Amino acid sequence: TEPLLQVEGLITELGETARPLRVVDGLDLTIRSGETFALLGESGCGKSMAALSLMRLLPPGGRILSGRVRLGGTDLLHLTEAEMRSVRGGRMAMIFQEPQTSLNPVLSVGVQIAEALHVHGEGSDGRNRRRVVELLRAVGIPDPEQRADEYPHQLSGGMKQRVMIAMALAGDPGLLIADEPTTALDVTIQAQVLSLLGDLRRETGMAVLLITHDLGVVAETADRLAVMYAGQIVETATVSEFFAGPAHPYGRMLMESLPSAEKRRGRLATIPGRVPPLDRVFSGCRFADRCASVMPLCRERIPEWIGLGAGRGVRCHLWSEGEASHPGPARNAA
Numbered sequence: 273t274e275p276l277l278q279v280e281g282l283i284t285e286l287g288e289t290a291r292p293l294r295v296v297d298g299l300d301l302t303i304r305s306g307e308t309f310a311l312l313g314e315s316g317c318g319k320s321m322a323a324l325s326l327m328r329l330l331p332p333g334g335r336i337l338s339g340r341v342r343l344g345g346t347d348l349l350h351l352t353e354a355e356m357r358s359v360r361g362g363r364m365a366m367i368f369q370e371p372q373t374s375l376n377p378v379l380s381v382g383v384q385i386a387e388a389l390h391v392h393g394e395g396s397d398g399r400n401r402r403r404v405v406e407l408l409r410a411v412g413i414p415d416p417e418q419r420a421d422e423y424p425h426q427l428s429g430g431m432k433q434r435v436m437i438a439m440a441l442a443g444d445p446g447l448l449i450a451d452e453p454t455t456a457l458d459v460t461i462q463a464q465v466l467s468l469l470g471d472l473r474r475e476t477g478m479a480v481l482l483i484t485h486d487l488g489v490v491a492e493t494a495d496r497l498a499v500m501y502a503g504q505i506v507e508t509a510t511v512s513e514f515f516a517g518p519a520h521p522y523g524r525m526l527m528e529s530l531p532s533a534e535k536r537r538g539r540l541a542t543i544p545g546r547v548p549p550l551d552r553v554f555s556g557c558r559f560a561d562r563c564a565s566v567m568p569l570c571r572e573r574i575p576e577w578i579g580l581g582a583g584r585g586v587r588c589h590l591w592s593e594g595e596a597s598h599p600g601p602a603r604n605a606a
C-alpha cells in the first residue's frame with residue numbers, strides 16, 4: 273500500500289538568496305498510516321525546519337527549493353495556499369513545543385477549539401459545543417464543560433499542551449506532526465502527554481511524526497526513526513534496531529552520551545562538538561569534525577546514502593563497498 277507521507281529530495285533554504293542557509297538538504301522520508309516516526313537530532317540540525325516545510329509554514333525568508341511531499345495521493349508542494357490551508361489542521365496538523373505561543377490569550381479554550389472545528393467545516397453552536405467538550409475529554413482534561421470557558425493563563429503547561437492537541441484533533445488528521453511537544457514540560461507531565469499521544473494514535477489510527485532531541489522519548493513512543501544531522505538524514509532504522517546498535521557514528525554518539533544511570537530515562541548529556549554552521553559548503557562528511565571513526569576519505573568525498581535492507585539505511589563511508597572489510601559501527605557494537 274502507498275505510504276501516508278512520502279518526502280523525496282526536499283531542499284529548504286532560509287535567508288538572503290545570495291547567502292542562503294540550507295537548513296534541509298535532500299530529505300527523504302516515508303511514514304506509514306498509524307505509526308509513530310521519530311525525527312531525532314540535536315537542536316539546530318534542521319528538524320523543525322523540515323517539519324515546517326512539510327506544513328508549508330516556513331518563517332519569512334524561508335523557501336522550498338525542490339523536492340516532493342506527497343500526503344496520500346496529494347503533492348502538497350503544488351497546492352495553492354488556500355488548498356494548503358484546508359490540508360493544515362485537517363488531514364495534517366502540527367503541535368509545537370510552546371503551546372502558549374500558539375494559543376490566543378484573550379479567547380477561552382472552548383472558543384479556540386470551536387474555531388478549529390469551524391475551519392474544518394463542522395456545524396455551529398450547540399453541536400460545536402458538544403464536540404469541543406468531547407475533544408477536551410478525549411485529551412484527558414478534567415471537567416471539560418467548565419474548562420472550555422477558561423482562558424489559557426488559567427491552565428498549566430501540560431493542560432495547554434492538551435488543548436493544543438485537542439485543536440489539532442479537530443480536523444481528524446491522518447498525520448500529526450509534534451515538534452518537541454513535551455520539552456517544555458516537567459518529566460511527569462511529559463510522560464502523561466506522550467502516553468496520551470500514544471492512546472490517541474491507537475484510537476484514531478493517525479500517524480505521528482515526532483520531532484525530538486530526546487532518545488528516551490524515542491524509546492518509549494516511536495516505531496521507527498530517522499537521525500538528522502546538519503540538514504540531512506544520516507540513518508534510518510526501526511527503534512529496536514537502533515537501540516541494538518546504531519549504524520552511523522553520530523547515532524552511536526547520541527547513544528553513548530546517555531549517562532548510564534540516566535540511560536533508561538534517556539536524557540541526552542552534552543555531546544562534544546557542535547552541529548556545523550548551515551552556510552558552510554561541505555566537500556566531505558558533515559560529521560567528520562566530531563567523528564571518532566573519521567578516515568581521510570571522509571574529508572574528500574561526500575558519503576552517499578547506503579541501503580542496509582528493509583527500510584534501514586545510513587550515510588557513512590564505513591558502510592560503503594570499498595570499505596567492506598571495515599567493521600561497521602553496528603557490527604562493532606554487537
Ligand code: SF4
Pocket residue numbers: 520521522557558559560561563564565566567570575587588589590
Ligand atoms: Fe565518520 Fe566518515 Fe562515517 Fe562521516 S563518513 S560518519 S566522518 S566514518
Ligand code: MG
Pocket residue numbers: 315316319320452
Ligand atoms: Mg526545533
